[in-house]
Amino acid sequence: MSAPAxxxxxxxxxxxxxxxxxxxRRSLDNLTLQVEEGEVFxxxxxxGAGKTTTLKLLTGLIFPTSGTARVRxxxxxxxxxxxxxxxxxxxPYFYDYLTARELLDYYARFSNxxxxxxxxxxxxxxxxxxxxxxxxxxxxxFSKGMLQRAGIAQAILHDPPVxxxxxxxxxxxxxxxxxxxxxxxxxxxxxxxxxxxTHILSDAEMxxxxxxxxxxxxxxxxxxxxxxxxxxISGMEILFELREGEPLPQxxxxxxxxxxRYRLEVPESELYYTLDRLRGCEARILSITxxxxxxxxxxxxxxxxxxxxxxxxxxxxx
Amino acid sequence: MSAMPGVVAVNxxxxxxxxxxxxxxxxxxxxxxGAAILVGQISxxxxxxxxxxxxxxAISIFGLVxxxxxxxxLVYKEIEKRTLxxxxxxxxxxxxxxxxxxxxxxxxxxVNTSFMTLGVGVALYYVGRPFVRADAWILVAVYFILLELxxxxxxxxxxxxxxxxxxxxxxxxxxxxxxIFASDIRGFGEFTNNEALKTATTVLYYLVPNFHNFNxxxxxxxxxxxxxALIWQNTLYAVVYAGVVLIAASAVFSRRNLx
Numbered sequence: 001m002s003a004p005a006x007x008x009x010x011x012x013x014x015x016x017x018x019x020x021x022x023x024x025r026r027s028l029d030n031l032t033l034q035v036e037e038g039e040v041f042x043x044x045x046x047x048g049a050g051k052t053t054t055l056k057l058l059t060g061l062i063f064p065t066s067g068t069a070r071v072r073x074x075x076x077x078x079x080x081x082x083x084x085x086x087x088x089x090x091x092p093y094f095y096d097y098l099t100a101r102e103l104l105d106y107y108a109r110f111s112n113x114x115x116x117x118x119x120x121x122x123x124x125x126x127x128x129x130x131x132x133x134x135x136x137x138x139x140x141x142f143s144k145g146m147l148q149r150a151g152i153a154q155a156i157l158h159d160p161p162v163x164x165x166x167x168x169x170x171x172x173x174x175x176x177x178x179x180x181x182x183x184x185x186x187x188x189x190x191x192x193x194x195x196x197x198t199h200i201l202s203d204a205e206m207x208x209x210x211x212x213x214x215x216x217x218x219x220x221x222x223x224x225x226x227x228x229x230x231x232x233i234s235g236m237e238i239l240f241e242l243r244e245g246e247p248l249p250q251x252x253x254x255x256x257x258x259x260x261r262y263r264l265e266v267p268e269s270e271l272y273y274t275l276d277r278l279r280g281c282e283a284r285i286l287s288i289t290x291x292x293x294x295x296x297x298x299x300x301x302x303x304x305x306x307x308x309x310x311x312x313x314x315x316x317x318x
Numbered sequence: 319m320s321a322m323p324g325v326v327a328v329n330x331x332x333x334x335x336x337x338x339x340x341x342x343x344x345x346x347x348x349x350x351x352g353a354a355i356l357v358g359q360i361s362x363x364x365x366x367x368x369x370x371x372x373x374x375x376a377i378s379i380f381g382l383v384x385x386x387x388x389x390x391x392l393v394y395k396e397i398e399k400r401t402l403x404x405x406x407x408x409x410x411x412x413x414x415x416x417x418x419x420x421x422x423x424x425x426x427x428x429v430n431t432s433f434m435t436l437g438v439g440v441a442l443y444y445v446g447r448p449f450v451r452a453d454a455w456i457l458v459a460v461y462f463i464l465l466e467l468x469x470x471x472x473x474x475x476x477x478x479x480x481x482x483x484x485x486x487x488x489x490x491x492x493x494x495x496x497x498i499f500a501s502d503i504r505g506f507g508e509f510t511n512n513e514a515l516k517t518a519t520t521v522l523y524y525l526v527p528n529f530h531n532f533n534x535x536x537x538x539x540x541x542x543x544x545x546x547a548l549i550w551q552n553t554l555y556a557v558v559y560a561g562v563v564l565i566a567a568s569a570v571f572s573r574r575n576l577x
Contacts, residue, residue: 015575019529059407062575079411087407091401095329109325110408153402164407 003073005162005193006058010067013053015175027053028065029217035195035210037161039071040188042225043197043215046303051197052090052216053131055166057196059087073160083111086160090167090197093315096140100131100150103139104157111158130179140306144171149156152183162252165196181207189192201296213302220302236271238264239286255266267290323418326478327441330422334388339426342380342477343433348375353442365445370539373438374459378535380434381467382494383426388426389474390486392419397576401451406576411567418566420475427467435460454543458549459538466532470494470562473527479571496522499527 011031014024028050030289047049053138056062058069058245060076061243074081104122113121126132134142148171155163168184169177177200184207187194198204206278207224212222236268241261242248249254251276255262266274271288278285334340348451350373357368370477412422438456442449473493477486496503500523501573507519534544 056403056576059403059458061403061406063573079409082407082409085407087404090399091400094404094405095333095401097333098329106329107404107408108324110322110410151404259524 001080002037003070004034005037005039006033006041006069006071006195008033008054008058008067008069011054011057011060011069012066013057014065022282026109028057031214031219033212033219033222035193037193038188038191039209040184040194040207041196042208042211043214044199044201044204044211044299045197046199049191049214050217052166053139053217055087055089055164055195055197055259059085059164079309083158084161086155086158086163088148088151088155088163088165088168092147092148094139094147094154096282099136099138100126100142100153101135104153105148107154108157113158119302125157130154145173145176148172149179151178156183156187160192162193162195165194168196168200169198169200174302175202176225181297187294201299213299215303223300235265235267235291237287237291238271238278238291239272239289240264241284241286243284246281246283249277251283252281260287261313320411320414321496322414323421324408325420325554326415327421327528329524330392330419331425334423334426334529339384339388340433342384343430343437345382345436346376346380347437350437354444357445359567360514366442367539369438369441369445370406370456373434373441374456374463374535374538377431377460378463378533379465381431381463382470384427384430384496385467385470386474386487386490387483387534388423388476389427389471390483390487390490392475393571394422394481394483394486408523409547412572415570416432416475416564418567420471421529421543423471424468427471428464431464431467452543455534455538457543458544459534461549462492462527462534462552466529466554468560469527469529469563472560472567476563476567476570478496479567479574499530500526501530510522526532528555531555 004064009032012026013028014026016022017025031050031054043054044050053062055177057064058076060082067194069076071081071211072084091161092294095106096107101122104125108118108121123132123135129152131146131149131153134146139147142150148168152165158177165184168180172180183204184196198208201230208225210222210224213220239261240255252262252264254266255264264274268290274290275285350369355371358364370421373532393402396419402415405415430525431560435457442453455536470490474486474490477489481489502524507516510516531548538546
């Protein structure tokens with residue numbers, strides 16, 4: 001049986017804080033996680049949750065206080081592990097005196113390609129991220145979005161089986177975000193493992209086979225987006241229109257006007273009663289949709305719980 | 319041997335060129351032209367001495383400034399600007415990265431020094447003398463300057479692995495000045511009757527690089543030959559010392575968490 005793409009066991013990272021009297025602050029607490037080959041795995045959490053710390057640990061930029069991690073069976077201490085990974089840091093910054101073409105050529109040199117292969121790859125990946133026309137422009141003249149694209153190109157330039165992306169949609173306009181989503185879909189189609197951190201939950205919901213939610217450095221939950229938010233219906237959403245000049249009946253006062261239409265959310269048990277009311281005033285029913293909790297609801301619940309716990313601990317400490 | 323340090327070195331050189339570091343050559347050229355014209359008019363028979371002294375001293379000072387002030391930012395800048403994040407995610411060891419950065423700055427210094435040496439040659443030719451056999455020793459003096467710069471660069475790189483550029487520059491220049499006067503400091507210790515001071519100055523003498531041995535500018539300007547043994551001795555000394563400093567830098571940097 002082949003090794004999992006990413007295997008994290010008890011990974012913990014403490015940082016010293018303070019100048020004279022150094023105290024240790026735990027940034028990541030005993031993270032244990034496994035990501036299978038070919039999975040798109042979303043790493044969710046609010047700012048300061050430990051997402052970037054985890055990615056830095058996995059890419060060897062910082063060293064764990066305790067715990068281990070392996071990528072495709074190789075320890076993160078092993079330099080050969082880096083052949084199998086691509087990494088896009090959060091808000092990447094590159095050598096701004098280089099052009100995009102030179103930057104990719106530079107990074108391609110670390111993969112020992114022949115000059116011809118290197119040139120071909122550079123052109124292919126510039127095109128993939130939509131930077132062909134800006135290939136000879138120095139990076140100091142790039143916008144944030146263009147830098148992000150160059151960053152994605154360097155991360156996947158050598159066809160790594162495992163790709164780590166730290167907030168890949170950050171700084172991108174809607175078209176750019178769509179393009180990054182397409183790239184992640186392509187990577188999945190090619191059988192690569194994508195591990196990306198984000199706080200844009202709709203992206204995670206759209207892209208990920210599984211997600212993990214991190215808050216306060218601790219893992220709060222792992223699973224497929226629809227699994228972890230549960231399939232239980234929390235209500236019914238009715239979209240309707242009234243006849244012209246017809247006032248909104250008192251019984252439907254909770255409905256929210258959206259232009260000429262109304263949106264009303266009711267508990268499932270009150271659906272038929274509400275529909276009778278709507279029929280009574282000859283309303284035109286446009287749609288009835290079950291309301292399920294979103295990943296965002298789950299996220300806010302989890303993060304809120306964690307923050308409440310932190311406040312409680314701080315309160316006790318005082 | 320891995321090709322990774324070479325890749326980093328070439329990029330470091332490219333950075334120096336694009337950051338217009340080599341523009342100092344223009345200043346140097348202007349200085350040499352000015353000196354050659356001036357010396358030609360006011361010096362009687364000592365034109366060669368003045369041009370060699372001035373030229374080689376300028377090469378040494380310009381090189382020292384470059385080695386210290388670029389050297390102290392070599393690693394620090396990469397960490398501050400976070401350009402190191404994407405690079406260290408590639409299959410390159412931290413020690414290879416350091417050797418690459420070191421090699422890149424040495425290459426920059428080599429190119430810079432070569433052009434400056436050419437400038438000294440042109441100025442010497444201008445002041446009206448055909449080249450003589452003794453002028454070949456100028457090249458040895460330049461070689462010693464390069465060895466000295468290799469040591470200074472290694473020290474600057476070492477400090478830049480864990481300290482801010484300002485402190486690194488202070489430490490490096492401090493060691494440089496101490497290294498120039500290492501023999502005098504040891505001599506001072508031996509004059510005293512204080513055993514502790516004597517031991518301390520002796521330890522300091524062996525600890526800091528002995529830069530005094532690399533300065534043959536005055537001798538060369540007077541047409542004196544440089545002993546071959548000194549060439550070997552200085553080469554070996556510089557290689558071993560810089561090697562040890564780079565190993566120490568690598569040991570420090572390999573354990574460093576990148577914030």
